[in-house]
Amino acid sequence: MTTTLPQGDLRLLDTGLAQRMLASIELARLAYVAPDGTPRVLPMLFHWTGDELVMATFAGTAKLAALRANPAVAITIDRAGPPPEVLLVRGNAVVTEVDGVLPEYAAAQRRYYGPEHGAAAVAEVDRPGLRMARIAVRPSWAGTFDFQERFPGGRTAEDFARRGR
Template sequence: MTTTLPQGDLKLLGTDLAQRMLASTELARLAYVARDGTPRVLPMLFHRTGEEVVMATFAGTAKLAALRARPAVAITIDRAGPPPEVLLVRGNAVVTEVDGVLPEYAAAQRRYYGPEQGEAAVADADRPGVRMARIAVRPEWVGTFDFQERFPGGGTAEDFARRGR
């Protein structure tokens, strides 16, 4: 039963909720610490390779320098509901720059926008001299909330309902 898995357990990635979020077209929100020490959250398209959550961006952005300096990140992929569904992932970002369009960029474009529009976006990005960066996060901590069986802070629906009273 998934309700007995503690928050942080990597086995939560195998739950129906996590699999729905990883297969969804909801944006991943990548949280990291910028070079000036302030927090940042960026909504990004993502692709799951099986072992990693991968986000692609163009090389030379400020977030890449920040991620290299402080690779610890958090990702949330969520659906507003009702009821809300939330997948939380923590890990370290590994940034790799490549010449050309990343396969994960192309896969994400097709999944989010469909074959025709996805291919058009890839063709538009695939220009001479383009460099992309692969931001890969291998989950080290996983959490889920579905507000039916799993709630922020643990406990039951009744415990959750009593909060703030």
């Protein structure tokens, strides 16, 4: 039963909740630390490979330098509900720059916008000289909560209901 898996256990990625979030068109919210030491959170399209959460961006963006300097990240993919469903992932980002369109960028565009609009979005950026960056995060920690069986802080439904009293 998934309620017995502790937060942080990577087997949570195999649960129905996590699989729904990883296949969803909800945005991944990527949290990282900027060079000035302040936190940043960016909503991004993503593609789940089965091993890595991959986000694509264009080469030369400020977040790439920050991720190279401090690769520790946290990612949230959530649906407001009701009931809310939340997947939390932590890991280190690996940044790789490539010439042309990343396959994961094209896959995310198709998933989020459908085959026709996804292909149009890819065609719009696919120009000579294009450099993209692949931000890949292999989870080292996973957490879920759905406010049905799993609650923040690992509490039971009863404990959660009594919070703040």
